[in-house]
Amino acid sequence: MLSSLFHRLSAAFFLLLAISIAGFAILHLMPGDYVAVLMTAQSDGIPPSALEVAAYAAANGLDAPMPVQYLRWLVAVLTGDLGQSFSQGRQVATMLGAAAWNSATLTATVVASALVLALPAAIAAALRPNSILDRALMLFSVAGMSIPTFWYALLASLLFVLHLRWLPSSGFSTPIHIILPTLVAATGIAGFLARYLRSLLLEEIQRPHVLAARAQGYSAIGVLLRHALPNALPQILTVMGTQIIHVFEGMLVIETIFNWPGMGRLFVSSLMNRDFPVMQACFLTIGGGYVLINLAVDVSVTLLDRHSKGAV
Amino acid sequence: MHRRTFLSLGAALAAITAAGFPEEVLAKKGGTLVVGLQSEELPLKPESARSRFYTRADVCDTLVQLDRDMILQPGLATSWERISKETWRFKLREGVTFHDGTAFDAASVKNALEKITALMPYAAGLLQLKEVRVIDPLTVEVETLAPFASLPNQLTDAVTVIHGAASFDANGKFVKPIGTAAWKFVEYIPQDRTILERFDGYWGETKAAFERVEFVLIPDDQTRVIALETGEIDILIDVPRGDITRIEATEGLQVISAPISGVNYGAFNCAEGRPLSDRRLRLALNYLIDRELVVKAALDGFGRPAWQFFAPGYRWLPQNVTPYRHDPEEAAKLFTEAGYTKVDGKWGKDGEPLVLNVQAYHNGTGNGFIAEAMVALFKREGIDATLNAGTYDGMVEFAKRGDYDIAVQYWTAEMTADPDLHLTSQFKSDAGMNWQSWKNERFDALVDKGRTLDRGTEWDAVYTEVQQILQDDAPIIPLSHAIFVNAFRSELKGLVIHPARLYNLKAVTA
Secondary structure (H helix, E strand, O other): OHHHHHHHHHHHHHHHHHHHHHHHHHHHHOOOOHHHHHHHHHOOOOOOOHHHHHHHHHHOOOOOOHHHHHHHHHHHHHOOOOOEOOOOOOEHHHHHHHHHHHHHHHHHHHHHHHHHHHHHHHHHHHHOOOOHHHHHHHHHHHHHHHOOHHHHHHHHHHHHHHHOOOOOOOOOOOHHHHHHHHHHHHHHHHHHHHHHHHHHHHHHHOOHHHHHHHHOOOOHHHHHHHHHHHHHHHHHHHHHHHHHHHHHHHHHHHHHHOOOOOHHHHHHHHHHOOOHHHHHHHHHHHHHHHHHHHHHHHHHHHHHOOOOOOOO | OHHHHHHHHHHHHHHHHHHOOOHHHHOOOOOEEEEEEOOOOOOOOOOHHHOOHHHHOOOOOOOEEEOOOOOEEEOOEEEEEEOOOOEEEEEEOOOOEOOOOOEOOHHHHHHHHHHHHHHOHHHHHHHOEEEEEEEEOOEEEEEEOOOOOOHHHHOOOHHHOOOOHHHEOOOOOEOOOOOOOOEEEEEEEOOOEEEEEEOOOOOOOOOOOOOEEEEEEOOOHHHHHHHHHHOOOOEEOOOOHHHHHHHHHOOOEEEEEEEEEEEEEEEEOOOOOOHHHOHHHHHHHHHHOOHHHHHHHHHOOOEEEOOOOOOOOOOOOOOOOOOOOOOHHHHHHHHHHOOOEEEOOEEEEOOEEOEEEEEEEOOOOOHHHHHHHHHHHHHHOOOEEEEEEEOHHHHHHHHHHOOOOEEEEEEOOOOOOOOHHHHHHHOOOOOOOOOOOOOOHHHHHHHHHHOOOOOOHHHHHHHHHHHHHHHHHOOEEEEEEEEEEEEEEOOOEOOOOOOOOOOOHHHOEO
16 A cells, blocks of 8 residues: 555656646746736836846846746745745745635635535435435535536625625635635535435445344434445545535635635736736645645545555 | 434524624724725835825825826925926925824935835836935935926826835835825735724824725625625725616715726727728728717716827816817728728728727726727728737737737826826837837927926927827727726715825715
8 A cells, every 4th residue: 555655646746747837838828928927017017128128037037948947946946935926025935825724724614514514414315315305405406516606606695795794795804704605615515415425325225234234123314324324434535525626616716706815816816917926836736735635535535445445 | 303403403503693793793893994995905015016005095195296187286395396407306395204203304205216216117217317316304306317397297106105214124125105194004914905094193184084994805896896785895996887877876875986097099000011001091990980889888888988098178288189089971081092992881992801900908997898899880880800808918919919900908198197108108119018010200209309398388389299190190099088986885975086096085084
């Protein structure tokens, strides 16, 4: 298992390297001369002269060939220097740290709330397949998957903020501010999660040891919780991993709508401001996040399920 | 039993939500004015996007100020005179103190102007400083590299605010804004808000009624409007066009709108070999497009039809210029003169239909929509046109390659109430933003002359002719002069819109 872990880790390393090269290339292939765009952004839209561009490029090492610039950047990153934000002048690492922490907080509450919503619903549905509850769950889950996040977020905002006046519209200064974005993101995935859990549990219920337990007179729910659920755990973890990634994609929209200062906001605003060092760091962090989550899921599945042969 | 657990859990949740969250979290604290903005102000970074925040939010003062008619008014300087071609002398205001308690004097002016021009190429280009001399504690002389008549106008630009000495560290790096104006900078919370506090030592006559101001970032348009409706913010800067009529109809909310200094226009590619190298065609397009329709279709009427580059009605610029007008017959005449004929309802030349390549970008002023409206009107009038609306940088890329016929863009044309900055950066043949390949020697010579002249009859004559050349030789098609729209809670009084978008929150009372 250790050697396969090593393989996965080295694959992850090369994947990250590829992401960073692709990210670097994309930034330089975007419309507009890299240096001119940068300087224009710094002078409120007044483009610099060719002479100024050349001087700035020389002073900041931006006149070197792209591979050289990339290597310089890579060396700096590997020594822990992500550079300075062009638009804000702050250290990219500081900005990234705060944003990643905020996103992680939100993602954690979203995933936890989604589980809290999905688990009881899935158990109830699995106990009575094809009941009204089961069908309602199906409807809820299809709706959750089909409604675009930005629209759903707006509806939730109209209801909870404007009409009921229970929640603040945006920001992050108090714990209450996390409720609305969490609600929107969590209900979006809870339906899917519940349906998936339900089918897993139904499968488990049919297994001989579960049936045997039932035959011995244990209650349906007791058996479900004690025998079926633990067996389904590895698969639940796998699907949670993909859902975390799904949540993260939703963050681009949700963080902007609710002004939650996480990775999604940072990424979008750095794109808008042509803040290349921040964008590049975002590519790397988001890419790294994906790789790490997948790796973590695989590792934990292996640890939990002795029978699984080689998820890692 | 388990069902009962579910039920009680549900009941508990319902109880929490029904009770609502503590009122004080949602309600604002007394004495604080909360302003919602779409993009973040960066009070700690003057050199990026040359933050106009300092003057907009009344944290710092400039030496010279502009009133709402864009006429120069005393700021930190009470009077100024030109003592030689290159030198201006400024008398400074007495009894002014910075937010940190230090006194404002001639040395602070010298320090601030020198630091800021060293820090920002934009500021250096704007002021053309050679030397700032302290004559006595309340007199400074500013010498420019070349004769520069519009220096007092340039000194109204937000980058030229006078920061206190402690605004810079020992290496000349900007640390934080320490100004002399009505509000004192307190804190900047990245991605969230900027907090200001009333400065009781402010020199001006208008004393702020509120104790604090918070500028809150709410990037999403809908969320920002909702925040106004719930009272989380008191003032909404730059209302999304689609929400204006609805907010106007909402009880307890008010909308205020007024023209500001900005123009959306299409720059023609006048390069040899392009169809618009023909002046008659450029004029024809200017007569063809009904700007009233453009403004109605693209901006819901929240723009003023533009028939010339500088908006009319400001006293600072000579007004006797012939504006364009909507005149399809004149346009048809010009097309025919240029050798074009209309076949099957389409204008063309030598059997080839005329196809215009229009480049634009989307921004908060509705620039992309304005370009769409223009293209739709072209098509209605029998001119084929393609539109590519992406980012500003994308447009610049096409424009620099010369791969376009019309580039639709937005420009703040009267920011300093002086035409020089705009003419030299947009239209002179060596201008950085002259992608039009437009060259007019008479125009270049007049612009060079104009910047050395004092205001008077000669200045008037020069800038009348300069504007008329723009009309007659038509390097651009002006489309819309911007209107700025803010909304606020009705209990507030004293809100105005300044052409330079100064918020003037010190005059706001509850």
